Structure formats: structure tokens, C-alpha cells
Amino acid sequence: MGEGKKLILGLVALCVALTAAAGTAAASPQPIDNPWLSPQYGVLNMAHQGGEMEAPSSTMYAFRTALQDRGADSLEMDVNATSDGHLMVMHDYYTTKITPLDAQVRNLTMAQVQALDAAYWFSPGEGQFDHTLPAAEYPLRGVRTGERPPPDGFSADDFRVPTIDEVLAAFPDVPLNIEIKSVPGEPAESLRVASLLAEVMNRPENQGRRVIIASLDQDAIDKFHELAPQVDVSASLTAMIAFLGAGTPISPTPVAMQVPMLIGEMDVPKMLQDLDVASQGYAVHAWTDSFSSENDDAYAHLVESGVQGIMSSAPSRLADYFCRADVRRPDNSPRCERQVLHYELGYPSTSLRTFLRRGLPVTVDCDRGCYLSLAVRMRPGQARRLGIKGRPRPIDRGLVLIGTQRRVTGPVKAGRSTFRTGIFRQPYRRLARFRRAAVEISVNVFDGSGWKTAVERRWLKLASPRPLRRR
Helix, strand or coil: CCCHHHHHHHHHHHHHHHHHHHHHCCCCCCCCCCCCCCCCEECCCEEEECCCHHHHEEEECHHHHHHCCCCCCEEEEEEEEECCCEECCCCCCEECCCCCCCEEEEHHHHHHCCCCCCCCCCCCCCCCCCCCCHHHCCCCCCCCCCCCCCCCCHHHHHHCCCCCCHHHHHHCCEEEEEECCCCCCCCHHHHHHHHHHHHCCHEEEEECEEEEECCCCCCCHHHHHHHCCCEEEEHHHHHHHHHHCCHHHHCCCCCCEECEEEEEEHHHHHHHCCHHHHCCEEEEEEEEECCCCHHHHHHHHHHHHHHHHHEECCHHHHHHHHHHHCCEECCCCCCCCHHHHEEEECCCCCCCCCHHCCCEEEEEEEEEEEEEEEEEEECCCHHHCHHHHHHHHHHHHHCCEEECCCCCCCCEEEEEEEEECCCCCCCHHHHHHCEEEEEEEEEEEEECCCCCCEEEEEEEEEEEECCCCCC
């Protein structure tokens, strides 16, 4: 988000009074199976511009380090169009905020934009906002132009302004939020950007990607949706205000409402929580203020407000908070080592013979609540000799599945627990006829929230000097 944020101040002030009068927003067409609505476990850490307070805005260096080193789950970016019709990933429609050149992107070619040093004004902790510091405070200045060596693992090209094609190709599996940038007083320009972006998203290689297209401009959203209706969009500023203030249905149907933390004194995420927009099918993504709201109190308030994503200019700070507060990723996976379940598994013997009747006890010692599921598999030839029917499947890695217990009953608690599985009951009679057989025991270990921590596999043998007596 950029200059258009300022428009919200006056417009949403009107919305406050209207919302108070309306009580709740009227129903709008709702997204079906919205993939951006997080389950109960976590919140997306969305690196705004790749985290502009920690790395040069919207560069490949920022995007890569945000995902690899700074805890981001998702990337937020903006696109502007060059004079020769290429979409550049740059937050502002002018170049002077991040480069030494004062120009508008629409008046430059792609080659001219990419020749610029996109890290020229970046200072760690200050972003690209202060242009008055000593030269030494801009540590990545000159990497793009070859005056300074790039950090290990990166090249000079990682510090230029990338195209949207380069970003899409580099991060095929990463959720992306792409804003169509507008030029004040030039409505035709945002429509041009929307048309070019729809052309990009309609390419076969970009079909089915997890992407949200955003814009403050309703006309740009309408144009994009007309040309690429299969791609998710967020609500424009005017559509959100009309929906929240007067209950006007939002069109095209958005998957998300993307808002600032505060408008004057109004707590926007809390207002959306009170209106229960999540139950209506809409995710809420809130963006922070680079200098005043990248702190634990702000993060905690947003999480308590039920947002599905936080657009952070400092994703490593947000990731650190999520770690300490035990806020997991939206897929419930742990974000850091302290959220990882540690455990030890124990078996009473390497032989199954004595456990055919009573079941196999498996002991697990977990540092937090946990439970198990088990599966038993056998080599196909051995299964045939035993008369156990079954066909090898790829999911079973060429083995024959002879028994499962999806969740072993027992306490979900920290400490030591013993789970006794009865999965051998079904093939008991056949197994009991043989002196020797080998089975693979697969144990899935889950923490108390249901996240599968690991799979442990062990081959155990059935061995006895004589077959067991049949009952």
C-alpha cells in the first residue's frame, strides 16, 4: 500500500458513523472455500515490500531473505508499468524513494528501470525513508552497479527492480499479494497496469497460483477481474467503505479485506472482527506502520482481533513474536525450534511374537502433549506366503499394508505415555502359523494440536522356535 493510504483517513471516518448506525454489514456475495481464511492455528507473516525496514524494498534480495531467513510466509508487492509495457515490482510509481533518479516508472523503459540501484537509499532499520544519512549508513548502495560486492549467495541483479515475471518464476509456491498501483490524476494508468497484470496472470504457468490482486482503485479491480476472473482479488477502498458503512454488496466478490491497523482513533481490524466478516467468508489482512506498530503489543492486538495476515515491514520481528507467543503458521506447522515437539519412542522388544494377542505397547516420552498413529506393512512376497491379501501401493512404498490404527487411544499429555496397539489382531491367526516373519512398524507422532511431527519406521521380526498354539 502507498500514497492511497492517506485517502482512507477521510473516507473511513464517514464509515465509522455509518457503521455505528447500521450495526452490522449486510450480506455480500461470499467467496466459496476461501483459501485465504486461515484455520485456527496461525496467521500469515506477509513481508510488505519484502520487509522494507530490513532489506531494500521489493528487490529479489529482500524477497528471498524474507522467506529464507526472516520468517515470512507470504510476499506483498506493488506493480507499475514501464513505457514499453513491462510490469515492474516497485512500491511507488516514481523512482526517487529508492533510487537516485527522480522519474516516473511509466516514462522509463524496463531496461532503464533495471539499470537503477534499488538499494541506493536503504538503511537497516530506517528503510528507504531517510535520504539524509552519511553514505556509510547505506551498506548495500553500489552492489547493483558493481561498486560493491554482493552478499554471499546473491548477485548484482538481486538489487535491481525486478519484473513481476521474475518474481512469479522465482516463487511458484509462495502466496503473493500484488497491488495494482495508481498514479494520482491518471485513472487510465491504473487500467493499463490492470490489463497488463491480467495478461500475465492468464498465462498457463500462472494458473492456479495462490495470489491476491489488490488495488485502492475500484476501476482497476473491475478491469482486472473482467480480464482474469479466475484470480482472487481483495476489496477496493471504496467497495469496503460502502460495504461497512451502508451494507452495499462488494463486487467483484473479494477473498480479503486489507486494512491499516488504525484510522485516526478507529481500530479497523477490531471493527471487522465485531462485524464478523470472517464468518461471511472474508479474510482480513492488516498492514502495520513501519515505525510505530512493529512491536509485540501491536502484533498481539492484531492476533487477538482475528486477522488472517499481517503485512509487516519487519517480518523478522513479527516471526520472533510468533515464535515466543506460540503462533504457528496457517498450516499449523511450527515456526521455530521452541514450537517443535521433542520425543523419544520405545519398543519392548525386537520380536513381535509375544505381542500378537495383546497388542504391541509403544512408549513415547514427549515434552508436550502428543499422540500416535501406527501402520504395519509387510513385503509382498511374504504376505502372499502368509495368505494375507493386499496390493502394494505407491503410498506404501511397495509394501503391503496389513493393519492400521489411525489414532492410538491414550492420554494426550506431556511426559511418558504407553500406547498399546491392537493392529495385529486381524492377521493374528495367519501370523501365528509361521515361525518367522518381518513387518515394518510406522509410527506417526503428532503434537496435541494435530501437527504431525515425524514418522519413525522400524522393522520388527516374528521369531519363535515353533509356531504359537492356535486358540
